[in-house]
Amino acid sequence: MADATTPTITRRNPFANEGFWLAMLGLGSFLLLWYAAVKWTPIQAFNRLPDPLTVVREWLSPTPSYGISIFTADYYVHILYSTYRALAAFTLAILLGVPLGIFMGWKRSVHQYAYSLFSLLRPVPPLAWVPIAILLFPGVEPAVIFVTFLVAFFAMTMNTYVGVKAIPEDYFRASACLGGTNTDILWDVIIPGAMPSIFTGLQIAMGAAWFSLAAGEMIAAQYGLGFLIWESYNLIQYPTIIIGMATLGLVGYLSSAAVRMVGNRLMAWREQRLGTGG
Template identity: 45%
Template sequence: MTMKSNVAVAEPVVAPAPAPAERGPGAPALDATSQMEHHDTPPAAPAPAALRHATLEKARRYAVRTAALIMAVVIWHLASTNDFNLFVNFEHVPEPLTVGEAFLAELTGSEFYLHIAHSMQRIAIAYGLAVVLGVTLGVLMGRSKWAEDIILPYIELLRPIPAVAWIPLAILMLPSEQSSIVFITFLGALFPVVLNTVHGVEQTNGVLVRAARCLGASNSAILWHVIIPGAMPSIVTGLAVGMGVAWFSLLAGEIISGQYGIGYFTWTSYTLIQYPQIIIGMLTIGLLGTLSTLLVRLACSPLLRWQPKGARA
């Protein structure tokens, strides 16, 4: 027979730890575990402060870029006014103020805008064709060894030929000067787009392709949702480089076989000994090329939202 004990076993009573506000000056500090319990997550920086910091940083960078351009204009002014002649001769180079006055005079007429309009039209047609055909060929070459073996020899053979060398043949083959200039500009933009697209497609992570295939994705779905997004950084680089080469090729064609265009305007100014207009044409080419490349990057930026920002000081 078993006797039931009437003595209750006393449970140890643990006193709750005093709150941080209740601890006296001589009380021991909380240990690491208690501190983590009271501070689970670090306080986030306030959004207005972060936004203000980003705005100030952007303003600082644009101020540095503007100062760099102003410094170049100052050096140009000093070299022109003092007829600097050491390897580079500035004796016949007009001063910035003279070029500015000539530029304002050009803006008052309509012919200058006509030259710009013709050049922009040729760029739009040639560059659009180069983007469509270049990306298509690049994807085919990057995905198929047969396509690469067939197309790559033509690319490598024709790519080193400069735009000026194409002008006589383009004039002979094509029915008008407009079409020949567009063809030369198209060739200049095509090769950077093709080669960068091939590089991007070939560098796509194969693990992602195999994972998508294991999940039941079709070849077309893998192409549109895995390969092309993965290759997009290289494709965008090719598009930006292709825009710059397109302007270079366009000017070569306009100088030799054009009747209108900013390249024709620049070369005609040289033949007529209008030195300020030469610099106006050059600066206009640089400005149009910069704006065109910026538009390309802005148009492609939504496609690169997934890409992490690089670490740069």
């Protein structure tokens, strides 16, 4: 029960929190290890990589050696393109995944119809869809969005489905015996009942969209963080690779956090003592 409420209470002063300092320690030792591996070891594979200081200097430089830093317009164009694609894929995943998940959980026939197909397609990684996406779609944008969309869509559908399945049968019955129609049951029982699981799905889908994006943007011709990473590799602009990766991680994290915040806001009924409804 405590678990359900913790995310809302932890928003105190972060510096007073031991967890915060441990997280900082983790991050710091990673950077140190990275620096040491690049600078101080005799291993060639490591020495080729840029060290963290070089990356940060490039990232914050008004005149970056490889053309990308927080002072260049291109940097933001890449972010905007990626954000647009991730959001488009995410939105599509919600629009298609939530209804499919609801009907799979609600109607046995839909479940039987879709589930095995679904289970077969779900483990296929986004990278493996790239050739099909190129063949399937006329333009670059739809193909990129399709590859970005897939994992998010599967996550959305599965979480919605599990959420509907977990609703106690008695809520359906209570609605029906108080005069609720099928439509009422959908709006009053299924959607609010599955909402906690749908929001977990949204967070996972948001994350999934961002990590599939890099695969999708290999197809991209000009812009996007995934594109930037590959392009910088081809052009031997190694610090820019790291800038692209770090930016991807950061933007992905921020968007998942935004989804989580909206979720906590919307499910006020859940923040009360949950799990006592026995």
